[in-house]
């Protein structure tokens with residue numbers, strides 16, 4: 094099928110490249126000329142495993158990026174809208190969706206064959222039917238259901254695993270105003286085998302996406318609330334607690350041979366310094382407000398967001414617990430991306446944490462394997478040193494704070510072991526063995542009695558940890 098994808102960001106670029114790899118003819122429409130040039134040269138503007146290989150496989154044959162929305166829509170049978178839908182502080186901002194819908198409508202004015210427009214962006218229920226469809230109808234002069242169809246096909250890919258998630262989806266949700274629209278959309282996904290498909294109306298498709306993200310965010314905030322409670326209880330560690338919880342056979346079923354199934358959803362039952370990214374915070378907020386606008390209280394989702402907003406600050410509480418003098422401290426923050434595998438720093442807990450540390454007078458050095466350039470765009474106004482390697486970042490630090498669980502950070506204990514002065518390691522992702530470093534604090538770790546392994550109780554006046562040796 095000939096497909097135009099409007100928006101060449103995480104979702105548009107990955108969807109477009111992957112659909113081309115399945116044999117469709119794809120035109121990715123992106124307004125940012127530099128991104129278009131990069132894509133057409135086989136260079137991905139975002140860090141995503143395997144994406145450049147998928148791009149290279151189809152560029153020059155059935156995949157191309159362009160700034161010309163009008164031409165791309167006219168040349169296609171189906172247009173996907175994959176533009177941003179940010180939360181503006183009050184509600185979801187549908188400005189990019191509106192602009193794209195108007196432009197698609199204008200492009201369709203002189204097209205005399207049936208065309209389907211599909212919303213792939215995450216939008217609140219009613220957006221596709223009550224905003225996108227009327228705008229296309231008005232600006233094209235065509236009739237929905239007769240001359241064009243309108244569908245909603247939410248995307249579930251996870252940044253960091255985007256290509257493999259798109260290529261091997263767990264479900265495909267196909268919303269549409271009628272059977273003809275849904276049949277057209279199903280054709281796009283014909284090469285994806287027997288993946289479960291859910292055929293629904295547009296509002297239901299929109300709600301499925303929000304409900305999915307709200308559930309995952311709720312699991313994280315639940316884990317963080319339990320973790321914060323564990324921190325206040327001597328000799329209790331949230332890692333042990335949640336491991337015990339996850340052994341419930343409804344969470345990890347026991348097979349007839351005695352083996353446990355470990356569903357991936359259990360990875361959301363883990364305490365840490367908070368969730369970020371371009372989806373969970375904005376989607377949960379958008380859903381809360383959507384409910385409130387319908388006179389419904391959304392107390393669970395309110396609490397999910399409140400717990401999450403406070404979570405990066407738990408890292409500061411751990412500094413206070415160790416009576417670190419921030420004005421004298423050399424702090425290394427490891428990880429800027431909101432999660433490993435991506436260079437996306439949107440809503441990353443590292444950002445408010447670094448800002449608060451610098452405001453408090455700390456000297457901050459930071460390192461991320463891929464997200465440094467993105468972080469500089471949002472932290473450019475403050476005095477932070479960006480190290481080129483983890484080794485360089487931790488070199489002079491007397492406190493190391495782990496914010497993103499990049500696997501290379503597992504080397505910290507071995508790297509600091511030979512030092513005379515042992516830094517305090519604050520583990521915001523509980524990825525390190527607490528006994529492998531001399532001075533350790535972690536989210537959700539209650540005060541440890543000496544026999545349970547913690548030997549830290551000293552620091553000198555520079556804020557530097559003294560060696561226990």
Ligand SMILES: NC(=O)c1ccc[n+]([C@@H]2O[C@H](COP(=O)([O-])OP(=O)(O)OC[C@H]3O[C@@H](n4cnc5c(N)ncnc54)[C@H](O)[C@@H]3O)[C@@H](O)[C@H]2O)c1
Nearest residue numbers: 100101102103104122123124175176177178214215248252
């Ligand atoms: N990022 C994710 O992991 C993810 C996962 C699932 C769903 N989503 C949803 O998908 C949507 C897109 O998210 P994203 O992360 O890809 O956003 P993004 O900001 O990375 O990309 C959006 C792109 O659209 C371009 N754009 C906007 N208006 C345009 C227009 N009229 N013409 C051409 N280009 C235009 C922008 O320049 C930008 O490059 C959002 O609704 C998001 O919630 C995102």
